[in-house]
Amino acid sequence: MEFGPYLMLAMLEGAVLAAVLALMASGLSLTFGVMRVVNVAHGEFYMLGAVMAWFVAHLVGGGAAIAFIAAAVIAPLAVGAMAAAADMTILKRIDYDPERTIVATIGLLYVIQQVTLMTYGADARPVEPPFNSRIALPWFEWGEEGLALYYPWGLSTTSYKLFVIAAAAVLILAVRLFMTRTKAGLIMRATQLDSEMATAFGIPVERVYAAVFGIGAGLAALAGVLIVPVQQAHYLMGGDALLLSFIVVIIGGLGSMAGTIVAAILIGMSDGIISVFFSPTLAKILATLLVALVLVFRPQGLFGSRPR
Amino acid sequence: MSTILSTRGLSRSFAGLRAVHEVDFDLPQGEIRALIGPNGAGKTTFVSMLIGRLPPSSGQISFDGRDVTRLSAPERVRLGMAYTFQITSVFSRLSAHENVALAARRRLGTDAAAVEAEVAGALERTGLSGRGGEVAEDLSYGHQRLLEIAMGLAQRPRLMILDEPTQGLAESEIESFKALIRDLARETTILLIEHNMAVVMALAQRITVLNFGEVLAEGTPEEIHANPEVQAAYLGTGGADV
Amino acid sequence: MSRSLILHLGLIAVLFALNFVLPPYAHGNIARVMTLAVYAIGYNIAFGYTGLLSLGHAMFFAAGMYGAGLLLRFTDMGALPAYAAGLAAGGALALAVGLLALRTAGVSFMIVTLMFSQAVYLAILYFGEWTRGDEGFVIASADRMIAGVDLAAPQARYLVAWGLFSVALMFLLWLVRRPSGRVFVAIRENEDRARLLGYDTFRLKLLSLVISGVISAASGAAYAILFGYAGASFAGVQYSIFPMLWVLLGGAGTVIGPFLGTLFMFYLIDLSSGLTDAYMLIAGVALIGLTLFAPQGIAGEIRRRFWKDLP
Incomplete structure (x- = not known):
């Protein structure tokens, strides 16, 4: 393949990653924004989404489409409920102390990961996409007879990948509308601004926190369900995903939803493109160093505005 | 007597709001000075700049004849300033x-x-x-x-800054506190930020009054007590009784 | 002699005596526990005493391990100079990381150290030509000699690990009674107040992190030389979590805690890995349990209940 089509392919792959990453990172960002805690187990909720999708797909009959829809409903709800329970039994009891929350969620990370290893096993398993037609993409060439379109071999995507991008966009938009237009969202934002004041106004802050932690985890699980037909489910898949979400959320500005999405697109796309030219390991080294330096020198994120 | 601490044109604003504005302040060695003013007069901001917890927007601070405006809090403490917290902050x-x-x-x-x-x-x-x-x-x-x-x-220390030291103390404790400060004053200069006017009147040799971030008046306790502007400032905000 | 000196010298004496009575498998395990406990002691200086909760100490352990290991693999400089180079690598890395990371605090500090450590881990993979990445490399036993003593032999290995552990333990005991050790605690308790007592807390935190990094590297370099292997997994996130777990379990901010925590967790994981592949489950449950029910750890509880002045 020539350079041009190759780049386009890389961008398409990058866009899929960006979409899933944006969905997952918006969950992490929501949790941090409202509760001011960093959930290190977030990657495991993503992994659980993917693994549950596999289980559901194997338990539910009636074809790939029905199984996928069932997974997309069941997995986020189950994972969200599990996360809310963890919030009430663990995080609430340590009073959401930022440092202890990190230690406790590291513990949660290992518990979820290892229990998955004991039950689901160490194999990577695929889930069949609900639809998966190959879509060949055209490329143009400036030939002797002017501009000519042709279909280079290998330049294609699938309908499912395009669906992932669209679904992530719709879901993120839905979360945004939920936060800005509904009463529940308003309550969450009020809690984010000042939890003591919220308590004084009779907002059940503890329940809000449990809900937010659950929704955040549910978004990660949903991202896991979306990715599993492309990537396969594996009990260690949460680690890299967590790292990428951290990178996105920090570069986008901790707790800023809009910044998170911009950063997800930037990181997702550039990961796809950089990997074409450099080794993916080098790309990851640069990304982790960038995150560290952003936190040191520009803690509000690359896209956030400096607080007063 | 030589001046141990002085500020020139010291100012600090927060997002355009002037908390402290162009304060010139001189404290001679060995004095007990009280800094008073109604709530929101800028006392805390002013003191935070003196000790180096807050950088000034403009102006200078000198301690013992040396410009300390750019020094960090620990550096100023090592030069001989000490600060006790308004809200108790012990280990x-x-x-x-x-x-x-x-x-x-x-x-x-x-x-x-x-x-x-x-x-x-x-x-x-x-x-x-x-x-x-x-x-x-x-x-x-x-x-x-x-x-x-x-x-x-x-x-x-050669200068001790006491930020609201009697806040929350019982009457009996305040008496022994006053004795302690008088005893202390024999060896060090004291800057006392205080709400309790009885304590101020009993201890201070001179008083500086801040209002709206500026020096409203400065003088002996008697002069300050008789100053109509000071009375108006306190009455205007319903502050402490002078 | 004070009670605490008796306790710590007693531990050292018991560990020395165990050299002659332990059966081979336990003998090897305790040598490993003592080597790793040095890592926990290093971590404890930063976290337990100074309050610097790092999620990236594996980079210092790995700096020691690879600093010594790569030199042994590619040069003929001998074990002792290579060991010194490993320590220097850990100290230099801690200084560089500290200068940047210590501009942040709390959660940001945790994430910055995590990211730097991850970058070191990835760099080890990236330079796989030299480091052989995940697979790691074996250090030839010919290179594991100090003054004609073969450190691969169980007796010598045990005694070297014991010597290193004893030095680290007594150093910590000495440090925490020194004025600088006391100021570390003051910074942990209330940094703002320490600053207003005239302490340059940034420099002191940097000092604490460098000491911590050098001791962590001392453990990593010793591990490479005593057990003859260096691999990327020792630089991974898991090896940053381990010392935190050991210290939390044994008792943060205590001298004996790191050893107790390393010993207990080592045996818990050793026993459970015989039963299941998912042995890290123990670590997860322990982390949650400690956070919820026993944030003071074993030695912290002893201090709270029976022995108020336990250092």
Whole structure:
């Protein structure tokens, strides 16, 4: 393949990653924004989404489409409920102390990961996409007879990948509308601004926190369900995903939803493109160093505005 | 008498709001000076700039003839300033003895005997002698305030800034506090930020009044007491009774 | 002699005596526990005493391990100079990381150290030509000699690990009674107050992190030389979590805690890995349990209940 089509392919792959990453990172960002805690187990909720999708797909009959829809409903709800329970039994009891929350969620990370290893096993398993037609993409060439379109071999995507991008966009938009237009969202934002004041106004802050932690985890699980037909489910898949979400959320500005999405697109796309030219390991080294330096020198994120 | 602390044109604004504006302030060595003013007059901002917890927007601070405007808080403390917190800030899980020892050790280093003597002296003067072994958070509120002062003493400062030292103290405790400050004043300069006018009138040799971030008046307690502008400022905000 | 000196010298004496009585498998395990406990002691200086909760100490352990290991693999400089180079690598890395990371605090500090450590881990993979990445490399036993003593032999290995552990333990005991050790605690308890007593807390935190980094590297370099292997997994996130777990379990901010925590967790994981592949489950449950029910750890509980002055 020539350079041009190759780049386009890389961008398409990058866009899929960006979409899933944006969905997952918006969950992490929501949790941090409202509760001011960093959930290190977030990657495991993503992994659980993917693994549950596999289980559901194997338990539910009636074809790939029905199984996928069932997974997309069941997995986020189950994972969200599990996360809310963890919030009430663990995080609430340590009073959401930022440092202890990190230690406790590291513990949660290992518990979820290892229990998955004991039950689901160490194999990577695929889930069949609900639809998966190959879509060949055209490329143009400036030939002797002017501009000519042709279909280079290998330049294609699938309908499912395009669906992932669209679904992530719709879901993120839905979360945004939920936060800005509904009463529940308003309550969450009020809690984010000042939890003591919220308590004084009779907002059940503890329940809000449990809900937010659950929704955040549910978004990660949903991202896991979306990715599993492309990537396969594996009990260690949460680690890299967590790292990428951290990178996105920090570069986008901790707790800023809009910044998170911009950063997800930037990181997702550039990961796809950089990997074409450099080794993916080098790309990851640069990304982790960038995150560290952003936190040191520009803690509000690359896209956030400096607080007063 | 030489001037130990002075500011020129010292200002600080927060997002366009002027908290302290063009303050010229001189404190002669050996004096007990009180800094008063209604709530929101800029006392806390002003003092925070003196000790180096807050950088000024403009203006200069000099201590002992040396420009300290750009020095960090620890550097200023090492030059001989000490500061006691408005809200008690001791090492709450360490013993009272260790709290004071930490203050003394910075100056005396590894000389354990000298540190021990200094701690004993500071606890003695603040009336905490029997309580060195107690964990700071187990002390009563009044004793924690005294511990703050003992930590200040152990630094042997040339200027001691006391931020609202009598806040929350009982009447009986205030009497012994006054005696302690008078005793202290023989060896160091004292800048007292205080709400309690009885304490101010009893202790201060001179008083500086801040209002809306500017110096409204300065003079002896009698002059300040008689100053109609000061009375108006306090009445206007319903502040403390002069 | 004070009670605490008796306790710590007693531990050292018991560990020395165990050299002659332990059966081979336990003998090897305790040598490993003592080597790793040095890592925990290093971590404890930063976290337990100074309050610097790092999620990236594996980079210092790995700096020691690879600093010594790569030199042994590619040069003929001998074990002792290579060991010194490993320590220097750990100290230099801690200084560089500290200068940047210590501009942040709390959660940001945790994430910055995590990211730097991850970058070191990825760099080890990236330079796989030299480091052989995940697979790691074996250090030839010919290179594991100090003054004609073969450190691969169980007796010598045990005694070297014991010597290193004893030095680290007594160093910590000495440090925490020194004025600088006391100020570390003051910074942990209330940094703002320490600053206003005139302490340059940034410099002191940097000092604490460098000491911590050098001791962590001392453990990593010793591990490479004593057990003859260096691999990327020792630089991974898991090896940053381990010392935190050991210290939390044994008792943060205590001298004996790191050893107790390393010993207990080592045996818990050793026993459970015989039963299941998912042995890290123990670590997860322990982390949650400690956070919820026993934030003071074993030695912290002893201090709270029986022995108020336990250092």
